[in-house]
Amino acid sequence: MLIHVNASFDHIITCFRALFAINSLKSYTICKHLQIRRNKMFDRNILTKIGLAIVLVTSPVLQAVPVAAQVTETSVESLPNQHFIIDVSELEQTDIGKIVIDASAIGGQAALEIPLELKRISLSAPDCVDAGTYVLPVTATNTDGEIVETLDYPVTIKALANDGESHRDWDEEIIYFLLTDRFYDGNSDNNNPYDLDYAGADNPRGVYQGGDFAGITEKLAYLSDLGITTIWISPIVANIQYDVSAGSQDGAFYGYHGYWAQNFEELNPHFGTLEEFHTLIDQAASYDMNIMVDVVLNHTGYGLHPLDGARENSPAGYPTDEDRAVFEDMLRLETGRDALTESLSGLPDFITEDPAVREQIVAWQTAWLDLATTPNGNSIASFRVDTAIHVDPVTLQHFRNELTTINPDFKLIAEAWGADPINHKNFLNSGKMDSVLDFKFKETARNFINGNLVGANETLIKRNETLESNATAGQFLSSHDETGFLYMLNNHLGKYKLAVALQLTAKGQPVIYYGEELGQTGANNWPVYDNRYELAWEETETENHDIFNHYQTLLDFRHNYSEILAKGNRQLITGSNEDGYILVERAFQDEAVYLLFSNREEAFEIELAVTEADAIAFNHYNGEQFQADGKRLIIPATLLEEGGTALLTLDRGQFSVE
Known part of the structure; x- marks a missing residue:
């Protein structure tokens, strides 16, 4: 046969x-x-x-x-x-x-x-x-x-309709993760809805900074120009109001990040009204961008456990007995040491394996698809599921089922600490998730920029083999929970730009942490958290911003060759660790692009074999063009400090594997 x-x-x-x-x-x-x-x-x-x-x-x-x-x-x-x-x-x-x-x-x-x-x-x-x-x-x-x-x-x-309109698959999304409170203040009227003493806090970084839905809406053009297709925003629901460090020497700290919910049915008033949320969704849609919302099914905020009770000299905004009653019989009285039953950082843990609890927490989250639907018919397009590995698997499957019933196109991406496409912890093709955050990618990137070009590329080839359009992974370098990638590199911008080039041209979903495109970074240091900075808007006014232009050029290239980079093969054409460069082919259907990466800091030229004597190479990174001479092409390598990257296409022929 x-x-x-x-x-x-x-x-x-x-x-x-x-x-x-x-x-x-x-x-x-x-x-x-x-x-x-x-x-x-x-x-x-x-x-x-x-x-x-x-x-x-x-x-x-x-x-x-x-x-x-x-x-x-x-x-x-x-x-x-x-x-x-x-x-x-x-x-x-x-x-x-x-x-x-x-x-x-x-x-x-x-x-x-x-x-x-x-x-x-x-x-x-x-x-x-x-x-x-x-x-x-x-x-x-x-x-x-x-x-x-x-x-x-x-x-x-069924076959997709061939109506001539462009169609963007889930695996082609380019995701931008932002902490709403730290992005941009578009409406100062909502900066202190509970009338708390933010101004007198002994840790100014631990209080709300004013970012909101209106601020994101105001800056949509910036995100569109960068090349973003999905905006992932931190949790939107009302969080506990009080300073969790009150009475300690740690410095003030409030739930500005959104992961300490108190009321799953109301918006966090610091972020704005439902009308402002609708405006954000509609305006994002006008730029062909989707909204992804972070959701928490695993726990509530502090002070809501039934054993917490009232406190002497309770800090302003501390939960009341009425607040705690909402979660009666839903929270674990005795915690364990396994992923399902442990209490993360002492947070009240939902009994997610309990059928009644399952129904309630899923109902709270799925209700937001209807609440977020605008008069124009737009709504939330996807959820990022926080601490997914700590949630009962059946609850996640029920969550997926209910979302499918509401909207078959709705997507889910899981945060499962340590997961990657090969070890995705049974979140993919299991009735749970459409994607997982790839916690191992930054290790591959670090390996790559430190000289093991071939080994890192082999890792990415294996990674490619596991990814499908409905079961993919989001590669990221930095987040709100980890020390920034550039910070770990001691602000070596050349290595950073090379890592970014690897990230933004790899199969999977690039996940950009807000401010990375401007070179912002910081330590994951409690309670200040320098990695949770306000976005440096003054930097966006700089003409020819080196790092921003690097991101924008790479993302333009990804948009222009979206299917190749999101779905295509990966193979090494030539180069080695000793050479200090590699040429990689990314191919899909009858098309290919070529990625030339170099980690050398001195100028040099690379001679490449091609299959056609009249081949012409175009470098989309800097606009240069090269003509073959006798089936050989001479291309000057981009210096590491300049990004170490050439984005090549060939007019006639292919590069020959050596």
Whole structure:
């Protein structure tokens, strides 16, 4: 059996799974719209060598089992990357101990467990799965592992309409994370809604600084010019009001960051009104930007645990018994040492595995999709889920299900400390998340800029192989919880710019921490937190700002070659650690771009082989153009202090692998 494959090795495993369930197959082209660079023919022996066993299914193969249920609907219909619900409530045997669905036909897990408490799970298909109807087998077993009931669940993946309009997939988003309070003050009337003594605080950095929704709205043009497509804002709900350091020597500290909720049903008045939030969402949409909101399902703010009670000489704004009553029977009285039951930093921990608690915390968060919907029909597009590893997995699946019911296009990205695309802690393709924050990327970037160019590139090649359009990762260098990347480099701007170039040209979702584009950085030092600075707006008035221009140039390039950089292959063409440079190809379908990275601090030229004698290379980083001479191209390397980066395309031919 010969199968014609127009795909890269990155996608072979995912895409061959589609063969198992597509109906009436005689011949099949795998992922014909993905990464076509060099057509390859694979026979069964070759496929076996790379660990694939291929079965071409032309008619249903049924396993004899005691009971076979039927799905009453003909099928679920969905677009690539869009979510749909698999509902197996028709499985009615009383002794079911486990329900498993085989979603490998659409790129998912081959044995994904559907929670018995829910009997529903949200799935999606990556864009490498062709349009067609797929059958997903569902198997129910008893506590002894014996099959007691099965059903076949048909799912139809529809083709995206070819209407001539540009379409931006989830894996093409460019995310900008900002702390609302520290970004820009657009409405000073909301700076002290509780009339507290912020001005007299002994730690001015620990109080609200005035940033709000109106401020973000006022600066949308800046973010659009930078090249942002999704604005991730810190949690929007009302936080505890009081100074948590009152009575200590630590210095004043309030919940300006948003992660210490007191009321999940109201906006934080420091940030503005619902009308101002609607204005932000609508105005962002006019710039073709989405709003992502940070949400917390794991805990409340301090002072809300039932054992906290009233305090003698309570600080102004301390929670009342009425405030605590809202969370009655929802918070853990005895904490443990595992991820689920521990109390993070002493915060009151939700019993997220409790069905009643699950329903309530999910209801609080999903209600914001309706509350945030503007008269123009725009709303929140995605959530970043804080401390996701500490939330019960079934609760996260229920959360995903409810969001899918409201909006099948809604996306989730998880914060799971230490996660990366290879070890994503079962958040991807599991009915939970569409993406995880990549905590390992900055280690790869540090390895890269410190001289191991080839090793870091090999790490990114492996990373590429794990990422799909519906299961991706957000690579970041800095955050509000960690010391800034540039700070860790002792403000070495050349190395920093090279790391940024690696980040913004890598597969996955670039996540830019506010101010990084201006060279702002700081230590993660309690209670001052120099990494939670106000954005330096005076820097944005500087003409030809070196670091900002570096970001903007890279992001312009990413926009112009979005599919290649978001979905494409990665391979080393030439160069080595000893050479002090590498040339990397990023390829998708019949197109390619080339990234020339150098960590050398002296000027030098690089001679590169090309397949065509009349090839012309264009460097999108600085606008230079180079003509081949006898299938050789001479390109001057960009010095490290100038960014160490060349963004190349070729007119005619390709660079030759050496």
